[in-house]
Amino acid sequence: MAEESPVSNKLKRFLVNLSVPVIAIILALIIGAIILLTTGVNPLKAYGALLRGAFGSPIYFQRTLEKTTPLIFSGLAVAFAFKAGLFNIGAQGQLLLGAIISAFLGFSIKGLPPALHVFIALAGGGLAGAMYGFIPGALRSFTGAHEVITTIMLNYVAINITDYLSDGPWKDPAPSNIVARTQLIEESARIPFIGPVPVGFIVAILISVLIWFVINRTNLGFEIRTVGLNSHAARYAGMKSKLIMVLAMVISGFLAGIGGAVETQGIVYRFQPGFNTGLGFDGITVALLGRTNPLGVIPAALLLGAMKGGANVMQFDARVAKEIIDVIQALILFFVTADMIIRWMIKARRGVEDEVTLTTSWGQK
Amino acid sequence: MNNSLKLNHFDSPKRKLIVPILLAVVALVVVLVLYLQNPAVTEAVLASMIRQSTPLILGALCGILCERAGIVNIGIEGQMLLSAFLAYMTNVWTGNLWLAVFVGLLTGAVLGLLLAFTSIQLKLNQIIGGTIINILAIGLTGFFYQVGMTTKGKISPIALPGLSEIPLLGPVLFNNPPITYIAILLVIVLQIVLFNTPWGLRTRAVGEHPRAADTVGINVFKMRYANVIIGGAIAGLAGAFLTLEAVGSFERNMTNGRGFVALAVMIFGKWNPIGAWGAALLFGLANAIQTQLQFMGTNIPHQFIGMIPYVLTIIVVSGFVGRSRPPAAEGEPYEKE
Numbered sequence: 001m002a003e004e005s006p007v008s009n010k011l012k013r014f015l016v017n018l019s020v021p022v023i024a025i026i027l028a029l030i031i032g033a034i035i036l037l038t039t040g041v042n043p044l045k046a047y048g049a050l051l052r053g054a055f056g057s058p059i060y061f062q063r064t065l066e067k068t069t070p071l072i073f074s075g076l077a078v079a080f081a082f083k084a085g086l087f088n089i090g091a092q093g094q095l096l097l098g099a100i101i102s103a104f105l106g107f108s109i110k111g112l113p114p115a116l117h118v119f120i121a122l123a124g125g126g127l128a129g130a131m132y133g134f135i136p137g138a139l140r141s142f143t144g145a146h147e148v149i150t151t152i153m154l155n156y157v158a159i160n161i162t163d164y165l166s167d168g169p170w171k172d173p174a175p176s177n178i179v180a181r182t183q184l185i186e187e188s189a190r191i192p193f194i195g196p197v198p199v200g201f202i203v204a205i206l207i208s209v210l211i212w213f214v215i216n217r218t219n220l221g222f223e224i225r226t227v228g229l230n231s232h233a234a235r236y237a238g239m240k241s242k243l244i245m246v247l248a249m250v251i252s253g254f255l256a257g258i259g260g261a262v263e264t265q266g267i268v269y270r271f272q273p274g275f276n277t278g279l280g281f282d283g284i285t286v287a288l289l290g291r292t293n294p295l296g297v298i299p300a301a302l303l304l305g306a307m308k309g310g311a312n313v314m315q316f317d318a319r320v321a322k323e324i325i326d327v328i329q330a331l332i333l334f335f336v337t338a339d340m341i342i343r344w345m346i347k348a349r350r351g352v353e354d355e356v357t358l359t360t361s362w363g364q365k
Numbered sequence: 366m367n368n369s370l371k372l373n374h375f376d377s378p379k380r381k382l383i384v385p386i387l388l389a390v391v392a393l394v395v396v397l398v399l400y401l402q403n404p405a406v407t408e409a410v411l412a413s414m415i416r417q418s419t420p421l422i423l424g425a426l427c428g429i430l431c432e433r434a435g436i437v438n439i440g441i442e443g444q445m446l447l448s449a450f451l452a453y454m455t456n457v458w459t460g461n462l463w464l465a466v467f468v469g470l471l472t473g474a475v476l477g478l479l480l481a482f483t484s485i486q487l488k489l490n491q492i493i494g495g496t497i498i499n500i501l502a503i504g505l506t507g508f509f510y511q512v513g514m515t516t517k518g519k520i521s522p523i524a525l526p527g528l529s530e531i532p533l534l535g536p537v538l539f540n541n542p543p544i545t546y547i548a549i550l551l552v553i554v555l556q557i558v559l560f561n562t563p564w565g566l567r568t569r570a571v572g573e574h575p576r577a578a579d580t581v582g583i584n585v586f587k588m589r590y591a592n593v594i595i596g597g598a599i600a601g602l603a604g605a606f607l608t609l610e611a612v613g614s615f616e617r618n619m620t621n622g623r624g625f626v627a628l629a630v631m632i633f634g635k636w637n638p639i640g641a642w643g644a645a646l647l648f649g650l651a652n653a654i655q656t657q658l659q660f661m662g663t664n665i666p667h668q669f670i671g672m673i674p675y676v677l678t679i680i681v682v683s684g685f686v687g688r689s690r691p692p693a694a695e696g697e698p699y700e701k702e
Contacts, residue, residue: 035508087492145683148439148492152625153675160675164668281500288493326504334497338489 021289021296024335025303032328036320046318053313054306060313062196066267068305070095070276072204073259074283075290075297076211077129077252081147082292083215084248085228086140090151091256092280093158094132098125098257099264100162103271104170106185106264117188122261129257130250132158137249141242147249155280163273172270181272191266200266205298211255212294224248256280278326285333304329389643400533410653411537416611418642418649419548420445420620423603424627425634425641426548426555427473430596432636433559434589435572435694436484437491440476440498441600442624447502448472448604450510453615460517462609466544469605470598476502477597481590488698499624507617519613520544544606549642551599556638568592572692575699585699600624622675629678636691644681648674 033043054064074091081088088094102125109117136150167180174183191200215221226234227241227248234241263276282304289303290296307329311322400407424441431438452469456462476498483494520542528539559565570578571588579585603623608615630648634641655670663670 087496089496139679139683143683145679149625149628149682150679152622153629153678156622156675157672160668160672164666167668168666281503284496284500321508323504323508326500327508328504330497330501330504333500337493337497338483338487 017291021291021300021336024289024332027335028328028331031331032324035327036324039320041318041320046314046320046324049314049317049320050307050310052317053310055310056313058196060309062193062198064302064306064309065196065201066198066305067308068301069198069200069204069266070259070263070279071282071286071301071305071308072201072208072297073255073262074279075286075301076208076294077254077256077259077280078283078287079290079292079294079297080211080215080255081248081252082287083221083228084224084245085231086137086245086248086252087148088133088136088151088249088252088256089148089284090133090136090154090280091252091259091283092278093151093155094129094253094256095260095263095276095280095283096155096158096162097132097260098129099260099276100165100170100182100271101125101128101257102189102261102264103182103185104165106189107183107270109189110186112186112188114188114190114192117186118191118265121185121189121265122258125261125264126254126258129260130254133249133251133253133256134246137246137253140249141245159273162271166271166273170271179272182270184270185265189265190269191262198266200262204262204301207255207258208294208298215294220244220247256283259283282329285329285336288333289336396533404533406657408533408536410650410657411533412540413653413656414646414649415537415541415545416649417652418645419545420603420606420611420623421627421630421648422552422642422645423548423599423606424624425630425645426551426638427477427596427600427603428628428631429555429559429634429636429638429641430568430592430599431477431480432631432692432695433572434568434592435575435692435697435699436481436589436593437495437696438477438480438593438596439492439495439628440480440502440624441495441603441627442620442622443495443499443502444473444476444597444600445604445607445624446499446506446618446620447476448601449608449619450502450506450604450615452601452605453516453608454509456516456519456609457514462518462520465609466520466602466605469601469609471601473601473604474594474598477594477600478590480597481593484593484698485586485589488700491696503618506615510615510617514614516613520610542610544602544610547602548606552638552642559638569692572694575694579699579701585701589699603627626674626678629681632691633681648677651677 029047033047036043036046053060055061074095077091077094078088102121105121105124106117109120112120132154136145136147136154139145139150140147163180166182170182171177172181172183191198193199194202213221215224223234223239223244224247226237226239227244231241231245234244259279260276263279264271268275286297286300286304289300290298307325311325314320315322396407396411424445427441427444428438448469451472452465455465455468459465480491480494480498483489483497484491522540522542523546525539529535531539557565559568567578567583567588570581570583571585575585578588604620607619607623612619626648627645630641630644633644633647651673655673658665658670659667
C-alpha cells in the first residue's frame with residue numbers, strides 16, 4: 001500500500017470535512033431558491049437583499065455580529081454535549097432561564113461599576129443555565145431517562161416559568177406597560193461595543209477557543225470524548241462516566257445560559273417572552289454545521305447570524321416572508337447530517353472526523 | 366447492547382394485569398362518586414379527556430409501530446405538525462374534509478418514508494433524523510402559513526344511535542367525531558395485529574433481534590420500512606385531528622410538544638397499544654383538569670397548571686412510575702452480513 005505523507009493526508013481530511021458543510025449550504029440555498037420561485041419571488045433578488053441586509057453597512061454588520069453572539073454560545077452548548085454523546089435539545093430552555101436571570105440581575109442590582117455588573121449578570125445567567133442542564137444530565141445518568149425527551153419537556157417548563165416571572169413578580173412596573181416583560185436593565189449591565197463589534201462577540205470567540213482547548217487538550221476533555229464514544233468502555237477504563245455525563249450537561253447548560261444572558265445584555269436589554277425563541281434550536285444547526293468542533297461553531301454561527309441579521313431587509317426589499325430562513329436552515333441541517341449523500345457525491349467516504357456518536361435508546365434497560 | 370440476545374420476555378401476563386385493573390377499578394369508583402355529585406362537570410371533564418388523549422394515543426401508536434420494528438421516531442411532533450398544516454390547507458382549498466384527512470395521512474406517511482430512508486438506507490443517526498423532520502416541519506409550516514384563511518368548517522361529532530343515550534358513558538364515549546372513534550379502534554386493531562398475527566411477530570422480531578429474524582427469512586428492511594411508513598400515516602392522522610376535528614384552524618407550532626408527550630405515553634404504556642391508551646387517557650385527564658381549573662378560576666397562576674403534562678412526562682420517562690424495557694435492537698441500523 002502506498003503511504004501518503006501525513007501532511008497531505010491531514011490537508012485532504014480537512015478539505016473533505018470542509019466540503020461537506022459548504023456543499024450542504026449550497027444545496028440548501030438551491031432548494032430554497034426553488035421554493036422562492038414557486039411563490040413567485042426572484043431568488044437572486046431575495047438572496048441579494050439578504051446579503052445586503054447582513055453586511056451592507058456598518059450598522060447591518062453590527063446587527064449580524066449581535067445576532068451571531070448568542071448563536072455561538074448555543075452552538076457551543078449543543079456541540080459540547082455531543083462530545084459526551086448527549087443530544088442537548090434543551091439548550092432552548094437553559095438559554096431562556098439564563099436570559100431571564102441575567103435580566104433580573106441586570107435591573108434589580110443598582111450602582112455597580114459597569115465591568116462588574118456585566119460580569120455578575122452574565123455569570124448569573126450561565127449558572128441558571130447550568131442548574132437547568134443539571135436536571136436532564138442527572139436524570140440521564142441515574143434513572144436512564146433519555147435526555148432528548150427530558151430536555152424538550154424542560155423547554156416547555158422553562159417557557160412557563162419565564163412567562164410567569166415576566167408577567168408576575170418581575171413584570172415591568174411602568175404604568176404604560178401592559179405586556180409581559182421585565183423592565184430595562186441598568187446601563188451598567190449592558191455589554192459595550194468596540195466600534196461595530198460587540199464585546200460579547202469577542203468573549204464568545206475566546207470561550208470557543210477555551211472550549212476547544214478543554215475538549216482536545218485536557219484530561220477532562222479526553223474523558224468526555226471517551227464517554228461519548230463508548231460509555232461502557234469508559235467505565236471499564238475506570239472513568240466515572242455517569243458523573244462525566246452530568247458534568248457535560250452542566251457545562252453545556254452553562255454555555256446555553258450565557259447565550260441567553262448575552263442576548264439580554266447585548267441586544268434586548270430586558271427579558272421579553274418570544275424574543276429568543278428558536279435560539280436553542282438554531283444551536284443544533286450551528287453545532288452540526290460546525291462538525292461539532294468548537295472552532296467550527298464560529299463560522300457556522302456567523303452564517304446563521306447573517307441570515308437572521310439580513311432577514312428584515314430581505315422581507316422589506318424583496319417582500320419574502322422571513323420564515324424562508326427557517327426552511328433554508330432546516331435544509332442545511334438535513335444535508336449536513338445526511339452527509340452520506342454529500343460524501344457519495346464527492347466520492348469521499350473516508351476521512352470522517354468529528355463524527356457524532358449518540359446513544360439512541362430510551363435507556364431504561 | 367448488552368442484552369440483545371434475550372428475546373422479548375415481558376413479565377408474565379397475569380402479574381402485569383393486576384395493577385392496571387386495580388387502578389381502573391379505583392378510577393371507576395372515583396368517577397361514579399364525582400358523577401353523582403356534579404354530573405355536568407364530570408361529563409365535561411371526561412369528554413375533554415377523551416378529546417385531549419386522541420392525538421396522544423395516535424402519536425404513541427406511531428411510536429409503538431416504529432420502535433417495535435427497531436426504529437426510534439423522535440419526529441412524531443414534526444409529522445403531526447406538517448400533516449396538520451397540509452390537511453388544513455386542503456380543507457381551505459377544496460372544502461372536502463375527507464380529502465383533507467387523506468392528505469394528512471399521506472403527509473405523515475411520506476415523512477415516515479423520509480425517516481425510514483435516512484435511518485435504514487443512509488444509516489443516519491435516528492435521533493438526528495427525527496430532529497431534522499421536526500425542524501423542517503416548523504420551517505415549512507412557518508413559511509407557507511398565512512394568517513386569515515378560512516375553512517368551510519370542521520368534522521362534526523357523530524352520535525352513535527342508542528349508545529349515546531346512556532348516561533355518563535354516552536356523551537363521553539359515543540358522541541365523538543370520527544377520528545376519535547378511529548383512534549380507539551386502532552388501539553384494539555394494533556394490539557391484536559402486534560401480538561396475535563404473523564405480521565406482528567415479524568415486526569417484533571425485527572425490533573428485538575434483526576439478525577435472527579433475517580436468518581429465518583424475514584426481510585428486515587421491508588418490515589422496518591412498512592412499519593415506519595404506516596406509523597407515519599397514523600401520526601398524520603393525529604395532525605389531521607388537530608386541524609380538522611379539534612381546533613378547526615391552524616396556528617404556527619400548534620402541536621405544542623404533543624409528539625414528544627406521545628413518546629412518553631408510549632413508554633408509560635410499555636410499548637403496548639392498550640397500555641399506551643391508558644397512559645394517553647391519564648395525560649388527557651391531566652390536560653382536561655388543567656383546562657377545567659383555568660375555567661373555574663383558581664389562585665394558581667395558569668403557567669404552573671400548564672406545566673403539569675410536561676412534568677408528568679419527565680417523571681414517566683425517568684421511570685419513577687415503574688420501569689419498562691424498550692425493544693432491544695431499537696436505534697441501531699441493521700447491516701446485512
